[in-house]
Amino acid sequence: MVPIAYYLVLAAVLFCIGVAAFLFKRNIITIFMSIELMLNAVNLTFVAFAHQWHQINGQIFVFFVMVVAAAEAAVGLAIIIALFRVRQTLNVDQVNLLKN
């Protein structure tokens, strides 16, 4: 059986990649994808722990996260399209209308 630490380390690595991508990428779609990556890293820990402790709660929670993520993706993509129509760009550094 694979020790739980492996799962957790993998999840941590995935999460950190997500955070790094979120911070350093400029394309808003990539940023969106990095958010998904972070969410899935968390999902992985949920599932791992659920397996470890033989608890169904963690697995059910993952479904919730997936549903929320899907909803978020739908809204987010709609915003992105609206934004692109206005600004003709996907670069977040150029999306600072409220500040200036």
Add this chain to the structure above:
Amino acid sequence: MNPNLLWLIPTLPFAGFLLNGTLGRRLPRPAVATIALLFTLAPALLVAELWGFMKSVGAPLTLSTASHPWIAVSGLSFDFAFSVDHLTLIMLGVVTGVGFLIHLYSVGYMAHEEGYWRYFAYLNLFMFFMLVLVLSSNFLLLFVGWEGVGLASYLLIGFYFQKDSAANAGKKAFIVNRIGDFGFLLAMFLLIAHYNTLDFGTIFTHIAAAHLSGGFLTAIALLLVLGAAGKSAQIPLYVWLPDAMEGPTPVSALIHAATMVTAGIYMVARCHVLFDHAPAALTVVAIIGALTALLAATIGMVQHDIKRVLAYSTISQLGYMFLACGVGAYSAGIFHLMTHAFFKALLFLAAGSVIHALGGEQDMRKMGGLRTQIPITFWTMSAGVFAIAGIYPLSGFFSKDEILFQVFIHGGALYILLWLVGLLTAGLTSFYMFRLWFKTFFGEPHTAGHGPSHAPDLHAAHGAAVHAQRETKLTMVAEPEPHGVHESPPSMTFPLIVLGVLSVTGGWVGIPFALGGQNEIEHFLRPVFHPIAPGQLEFYPEFVSGGGKEQLLAFVSLLVACAGIYFAWLLYVRKPGEATRLAELNPTTHMAYKLLDHKYWVDEIYQRGIVLPLLAVSRVLLNGLVDTGIVQGSAWVLGESAGGLNWLVRRVQSGNIRSYAGWLALGAACVIVIVLFGHHPLLH
């Protein structure tokens, strides 16, 4: 009569004030006048009812409303309660009676003025506060009325607020009164500190029962005198009253002659128990009164503005009332207060009628020969002039003589001196009043267009324009009045006639025994000022000193009054221009005239000695150092440091999503570090 009906007496004028104050702007003038009149007539009728009731009871009686808790703080509570005794009854009668007549007069007088509703709203507000003042059964409620009448007085002096002089006069009255109120407040604090209450009954019972240290009572009494001197225009705080003549003339009659200015006298009389136990303070009251009477009378001799003569005359007469209180003759003071309310209100209203007739002219040098043109005004004003001069048997004669008599028999060289001062003032009074009378109604007309030959055809031509410029200084300098001299409308002459009758007969309630009367007013006020046990005989000073002395004194003062009239006749009728020649006769008389003409330079002395130093201190120390330096400085430092902090924090809010995310990640990392290593010994 249900004592709780007393609540209605002040509340009705207040309702009138609310109605006119809120809706008056939209109401037509007759409606405004009707509201104001009804809401002053009703309390007057209530007072008449009350008077009848208290008369029918016979025995001395104090009627009190239920008291409502008003302010209660740890161990100290003040009630909201009214009470009526015979002293209050006289005040109520004067305030509501004269007040109603003056409201009626105002309907005609103010008919063409702007701000008609505002005027009547203020007037009703004044009535409300004045009635609260006289009805209150404790110092605090009295103080509410006291401040309230001050407010109404300020509003009405500054009624023509577009004029700088009126606005300034209002401020002056208010500020000078603050000085007096300061004394009043301190007196109340001392009373609270010592008796833990402000209720009249409780305090006076305590004082009467236990002889406290005289110094303490004297201090309270002197502070109260300061308050009274402010409100009743006595030395050293009289300077606001002449300037208060900037207000409309009926206001001068009501507030600055008949009622409000007598509040100080009323207060002293109300606190007579306290003053009786502080003889030193009483002596001060007597001296202040006599000096004020003399000083104001001398200034009044050389004034040219008809209203200013009356203003100084008011100060002088208030001095008499103070003098009466100062020798413990409170009922004589209140008697004079009452007769003075009649004849001085009459004089002011008649002066207003003269001013009205001349289209705004107040300078007596431009009057003359009005006797036949405005006969009703002339005859009623004559009643007032003869009354104030103390001619037998008009009201002023009895009240003034009662005061002088009481001063004379008080004993001691000081009081003989004060009596002489009072007697001299009586002579001066009749001199300046007859000077006014002669200059206004006799001799040659002094203004173009006012001549009798022009009058008939112009008589019908007067119209609204006459009033438009009234009491603005414009008419004083500019063009001669184009309209003829005309008698005032009935709404103005009716109050004049009523007050004229009262000025003649008002004194008959106080004819002394020595002159064949019953001195009813003394008897009426006796339960208030000298309560006696049942069965005990009433004691009147004149029984002891003998009627002969009183008759003699009355004769002397009548003689002095006649001398005053003779000199006035000599200077202003027989040889017009003689007064001017006399003033320029030699350096001494010239100096004397200058001194009087400049009102002893008191205003200038106050300006240089008090106002300017105060302003300088305020500008340099309070404004320059404290306000700009400390207050504004610390506010500036606070503002700047907040600005600096803001500059720092603003960097964080860049508007860049990735920087927010970075901060978020950093924060999360910090949380993780704390959670993971929170228990690590290195962190402790």
